[in-house]
Amino acid sequence: MASDSKPALSQYPFSSSDYNALPHVSDAHETTQTTHAEEARESLLRLIADHGLSDVFSIHLLHKHFDVPKAHIMVYQTVRGSSHPTYQVMAARKPESLPATHGKYFFAAPDGTMRAYEYSTDPQPDAAQYSGFCSMVWQEIHNLGKQNVFALGVRPYSPLENYTEIELPFANATVFVEDLELANSIDTDWVNPSQRWDEGLPLVQAKTRGGRCAYSKARHTSIGPEGLGKDKYGNDVLYLDGTVLPAGCGAFNVLTSAMKHVSVM
Template sequence: MRDAAVSHANAHAVLLGIIAAYGVAQTFSVHLVHKHFDIPEGRIMVYEVVQGSATHPNFVLSTPRASEKCPNARGLYFKAAPGGNMVAYEFTTHPGADLSAHEDFVAAFAEAAVAMGVQDVFALTAISICPENTILTEFELAQALSTILVPDASWLPAGDVAESTTTDWIAGQEYAKYADGSVPGIIQLKCTKTRSNTHYNVTCSTTRSGRHLGHAPNPFPDVPMDSVLSINGEALEEGTEPHAIITRALTMVEVAH
């Protein structure tokens, strides 16, 4: 996944160039097709911007939802299809763009992606969920088949980072002249993998007193439990920003499911 843009440098640049040439970089960007989980049939991945509170900043939660329960979901990431069409494969509740208002651009992008054979490598983002000039870092809630994207990832266990992968690129107007070359975009989203070749993952483990959140098997079923949230084995203290983010996200996942 990390080397996709380098391995398909010309296609990457051409797609950025098309966005720039049509002057739609405020609305569209290039997205790296990647998958975290196999989601249950009948569900769609939906990204939701969660408003901040006194204990945490805004963050984005991506979780699988039943499509019939998301009547207001709109396409966020689109794959190119034959005939100049784009097909949404991940969604958001955040306000977005109407692709029908950009028919010529959409057709040009789709036709180019299909012609270059990169429709399963690069997708089209329709109005990013990222705040402008902000990098969001994504980590997993694997037990809930969900991910969280945060603007400040300084609390993630830095010693375990092996690599970070850019997953979204913006094309400024000046990029149009580079349509035939390799043009690095501006990082908006990134996935970070750890030394064990997995993504950062939040788990809910337990101690021998108190209660359990219910997102992991209880290893001591006959003893009351305290819930302990941890990321890659490092406990997150209650009252801290990361603990507040993850607790809020888990609550929303329970409601969504």
């Protein structure tokens, strides 16, 4: 169990070798496709709700999208600019090149700590203020035997709702797009739809839009090798996981802007 001699949280930069040993999102997804995993996830969400912390924490699939180079960490950043839409991106960065970072996702490490493995520069609650609760999460994850499956997420003050993670393989980066429904996506993050746990909540709740939290709020997919192209009329389109995004739609604007700017950040 968690040791009293150790802090409940560790937010020091996670080594690239340890990060690269995390399961890829596709492999990690397979570990959630059992009734036992669903029950474990419910138990962790219930723990969050029973402490009134559904606006602070989520349950996250422990995974990676890409490896990181030596001396880099995986960081979430909001990219703003007058010439392109605002969007959030996750990419490998050197810690010394960034403003202050804080742990965003924490796994239940063998040493009794909730260990940050991905970070953010965006405003969010200070997880260190909830160290006692984080110790309880560590214990529950280990009691459930899901320390290699689920992690604890810290929600930003202005969270995206019902977003899809879109991989940009050429840049080893992931961009987050709201309200984009794709048939072959994978659930990666879960929040409670209310502060208190509802025993009647189904295992999978229908996804919702517009300022409400859905039970499964994050999904994952990847831009395929087709990428940008033209439709039969010569108009710009983006081919994404079997879906064609026309020029001018919100997802097209975000993704094409990110494809131009992410690699030079």
